[in-house]
Amino acid sequence: MPWNPLKQSSRQRLDARFAGFPPADRFAVPQKGWIKAIRTALGMSTRQLGNRVGKRSQSILELEKNEALGRIQLDSLAQLARALDCQLVYAFIPNNKERSLRNIVETRARKVALKALTAVNTTMALEDQAIDLKDELRIQYYIQENLDERSLWDAKVDP
Structure with a gap:
C-alpha cells in the first residue's frame, strides 16, 4: 500500500501544537x-x-x-x-529546526530510501547501470512506492 506521510492527522495535530512552543x-x-x-x-x-x-x-x-x-x-x-504554586509542564519536543514530527518521519524515510537505493546502485554499477542517488524524484518515488510507516522504524540506518 503506498504511503503518504502527509495524511497522518494525529501527527498534523501534534505538529500544530509544537509550532507555538518557544525554543526548548x-x-x-x-x-x-x-x-x-x-x-x-x-x-x-x-x-x-x-x-x-x-x-x-x-x-x-x-x-x-x-x-x-x-x-x-x-x-x-x-x-x-x-x-511552589507552579505548574509542571511535561513534553516531548522534536529536535529538528521545524519542531515537526512530519520532518522526523520524512528524514527517516529519506535515510531508509537512500540506504536501499545505495544497495541497488552498487549492484547496478557492476553492470554499468548506476543510478543517480541525488535524483530527488527517484528518492520520492521509492518512498511512496516501497515504504510504509509500520516498517519505517524497523530499518537499520544510522540514527
Missing part, C-alpha cells in the same frame, strides 16, 4: 534543578517546602538532589510544583 532551550533545567531554583527564588527554606508537602527538610534536599541528577519521579515533581 528556554526550558533547560537549571544546574541544581527547578525545585531548588524556584524554592530559593521564592525565599522558601527546605523546612517550609517540606511542611507544605508533608515531608522533612532532609527529604526535600534528597528530592532536589535527585532532580538535579535526573532521577526524580514525575509525581514527586508535580507535588512539589503545586507546593
